Amino acid sequence: MKIRYFAWVRERIGKPEEELAVPASVTTVAELVAWLIGRGEEYAYAFENPKVIRAAVDHVHVKPEAKIVAASEIAFFPPMTGG
């Protein structure tokens, strides 16, 4: 599964994207965040306040309870500030 990071989430994790073998037991966005936090302190730092982090599954905004099974790309980023 491809995971992408943007803005300060990307800076904190230290990479723009990575290909990860996510365990089958991880089925939602919130579970994926918890699993990522367990991977190291850079992830714990990026997700220290999970409420402010937004997620997208295959280019569509989703809520933390959204399913990630069958997703090909998941992205995490801070609230958007374009325009």
Added chain:
Amino acid sequence: MVGQGELPYITPMTDTVRIQREPFDLAAETAKLTRGRIDVGAAVSFTGICRGDENGEPIAALTLEHYPGMAEAEIERHVAEARARWPLLGVTVIHRHGRMTPGEDIVMVVTTSSHREAAFAAAEFLMDYLKTRAPFWKQVEKTSGATWVEAKATDDAAVERWVARERHAAE
């Protein structure tokens, strides 16, 4: 050939959503939606420009990061929603990414319709959604260093107005 009683050729409905590094030409983009047409009665445009300050502190430049693929898809979804809400004839949205200095254009929205109400409302709707839902992030260069711009509660409130209007209309 335009036959007796027929309208001259009218450009088919086409919407444009573009994410690009280069500057854009608002007048040229507007002309593409209006030239040679007799059904367009109103063209409304909005341009977002890089200011020279952020929260009162001067900035040297801003850099816009975006999520390629999703940025286009998200804006296209909002254009489709605007089309479902108002009788629009054309929509063009161009958002730049990369580094920009104060005074440079960042984003433009043009909407056309037969009458001004739809064009005004749709342009405002698109900008409100773009600011809070399109995956772009601004980083500003200040003398104290580079910082990420924080999302504004007023922008969330601006989007909430459209949701409230929809609820009201459904009642």
